[in-house]
Amino acid sequence: MSLTLLVTMMLGFAFSISIAVSIGGAGMLGIAVFDPERLVLAPKEMFTAIDKFPLAAIPFFIFAGNLMETGGISRRLVEFAKSLVGGVQGGLPMTCVLTCMIFAAVSGSSVATTFAIGAVLIPALIKHGYPTAYAAALQATSAELGVIIPPSIPMILYGVSAEVSIGELFIAGFGPGLLIGGALMLFVHLYCRYKGWGKNDGDGRLGVGRASLDAAWALLMPVIILGGIYGGVFTPTEASVVAVFYALIVGMLIHRELSWRDLLPVLRKSVISSAVIMFIIANAGLFAFIITRAGVPEAIGEWLSEVLKSPMWFLLGVNAALFVIGMFIETSAAIIVLAPILVPVAVHFGVDPVHFGTIMVVNLALGMITPPFGVNLFAACTVARISLDQIVRHLIPFVLVIIGCLMLVTYVPSISLALRDLVFAAPAAAIAPAIGPQ
Numbered sequence: 001m002s003l004t005l006l007v008t009m010m011l012g013f014a015f016s017i018s019i020a021v022s023i024g025g026a027g028m029l030g031i032a033v034f035d036p037e038r039l040v041l042a043p044k045e046m047f048t049a050i051d052k053f054p055l056a057a058i059p060f061f062i063f064a065g066n067l068m069e070t071g072g073i074s075r076r077l078v079e080f081a082k083s084l085v086g087g088v089q090g091g092l093p094m095t096c097v098l099t100c101m102i103f104a105a106v107s108g109s110s111v112a113t114t115f116a117i118g119a120v121l122i123p124a125l126i127k128h129g130y131p132t133a134y135a136a137a138l139q140a141t142s143a144e145l146g147v148i149i150p151p152s153i154p155m156i157l158y159g160v161s162a163e164v165s166i167g168e169l170f171i172a173g174f175g176p177g178l179l180i181g182g183a184l185m186l187f188v189h190l191y192c193r194y195k196g197w198g199k200n201d202g203d204g205r206l207g208v209g210r211a212s213l214d215a216a217w218a219l220l221m222p223v224i225i226l227g228g229i230y231g232g233v234f235t236p237t238e239a240s241v242v243a244v245f246y247a248l249i250v251g252m253l254i255h256r257e258l259s260w261r262d263l264l265p266v267l268r269k270s271v272i273s274s275a276v277i278m279f280i281i282a283n284a285g286l287f288a289f290i291i292t293r294a295g296v297p298e299a300i301g302e303w304l305s306e307v308l309k310s311p312m313w314f315l316l317g318v319n320a321a322l323f324v325i326g327m328f329i330e331t332s333a334a335i336i337v338l339a340p341i342l343v344p345v346a347v348h349f350g351v352d353p354v355h356f357g358t359i360m361v362v363n364l365a366l367g368m369i370t371p372p373f374g375v376n377l378f379a380a381c382t383v384a385r386i387s388l389d390q391i392v393r394h395l396i397p398f399v400l401v402i403i404g405c406l407m408l409v410t411y412v413p414s415i416s417l418a419l420r421d422l423v424f425a426a427p428a429a430a431i432a433p434a435i436g437p438q
Helices: 002-014 019-034 041-050 053-070 073-085 091-107 110-127 132-147 153-162 166-172 174-195 208-214 216-230 236-254 260-293 296-307 311-328 331-348 353-369 375-384 392-411 414-424
Strands: none
Touching: 002 019, 019 041, 019 260, 019 331, 041 260, 053 073, 053 091, 053 110, 053 153, 053 236, 053 260, 073 091, 073 110, 073 208, 073 216, 073 236, 091 110, 091 132, 091 174, 091 216, 110 132, 110 375, 132 153, 132 174, 132 353, 132 375, 132 392, 153 166, 153 260, 153 331, 153 353, 166 174, 166 216, 166 236, 166 353, 166 414, 174 353, 174 392, 174 414, 208 216, 216 236, 260 331, 311 331, 311 353, 311 392, 331 353, 353 375, 353 392, 353 414, 392 414
16 A cells, blocks of 8 residues: 555656645545545545644745735845845845844745745845846845744644644744854855955945845744744734734735735735645544554654664654655655654754754755755746746755754754753753764
C-alpha cells in the first residue's frame, strides 16, 4: 500500500499535476484499492484536517499582509529600514532583508512578504543599478524570513500536527530568524562591496527620526501582535484577527491610502491564497491518515533508529532529506505529512520537539527558494517580470548562507531554545539536549 501511495504521488508530480491533487489522489486511490468499503473516510479525513481552530489564523494573516501592502504600511517600513542601513554600500539590499524581517512579524507568510515588499524594493533595486535577476533572488530569499520569524503559518501547522505549543514555537523562531537575517545582511554588504554595487544607495534616504515618525503606526503593529500573544491578551489565532483590524484602521483612517474600493480586490486575492493553502492541508491530512494507518511512521522510526545511531547523525540525515523534499513538495504539505512521522523519532533521540520544529521550518523554508517548485521564486519573478531560469545563478550564494545558518540552528539548540526557556521557564532537564554525551 505504501509503495502504491508513493508511486501515485510521484507520477502526479511528474505529469505536473498540482501538489494538492497528487497527494489527495494518492490517498483516495490507496483507500479505493485496499479498502474500498471505507472510501467514505476520504472526505471525512479531509474535513478533519482543516477543522482545527489554530488554522483560522492562516487566512487572517494573509489578509493582513495584503492590507499592509495596499494601505501603505509596507512602503513606510521600507523607508524606515532604509534610514537605518541604507547609508552604507549595499544598503538597499540590506534594507530589503531588514524590511522583510519586520514585515514577517505581522504577516506570517513568505509569499505575502514577497509581493508586499518586492513591489516596492525590486523596482528600487533595479533603479539603483542592481541586476534585475539579483533583485528578484534577494527578495525571494529575504521573504523566506516570513515563515521563520513569528507569527509563522508553517509553525502553526507544525504545532497542530505535532501537538506542540504554538506559543513556544513562535518565541523559538526569533533566534533562527535573527541569525539568518543578520547573516544575509552581512553577506549582501560584503558581496556588494566586492561587486562595486550600491555606492549611491543612500540617495533619497530619510533621516532616522523622520522615517521612524512616518512608520510609527507600522512599527507599532508587531509590538501589539507579539506583545498581545506573549502577554496572554489573545491567542495566536486571535492575534491574526487583531492584525487585520489594525491594518484596516491604519490604512483607511490614519494613512488614508486604503479605500473601500480597494477592499474587494484585496479580499479576493486573500481568499484565493487561503483556499490554495487549505486545499493542500486537506489533501495532506488525508494522505497522512492513510500512511499512518499503513504503519509507515512506525516503520520509518524503526529504520531511522537502527541506521542513525546518534542524535547528530539523525539530525544530519533529516536535514538532507528535508532539503530534497522541500524542493518538490510545498512547505505546508510537507510539514503536515512529515511532522507526525518524524517528531516521535526526534523525541526518541532526545531532541526537544520545539527545537525540532524550528529545524523543520527553517529547512523546508529553503524549498521556497529552490527550483523547481519554489513559491517565492515564482512570486519574485512575477514582480520583476523575468523568467525563473534567470534567477537561479544569483540564488546559489543565498542558499549556501542559509544552509550554514541551518547547521548552526541544528547543532546549537540554544539558538532556538534559550529565549523559549527564559520566557516559559521550561525546566532544563525536561528533555535531554539534542547533541551531547549518550
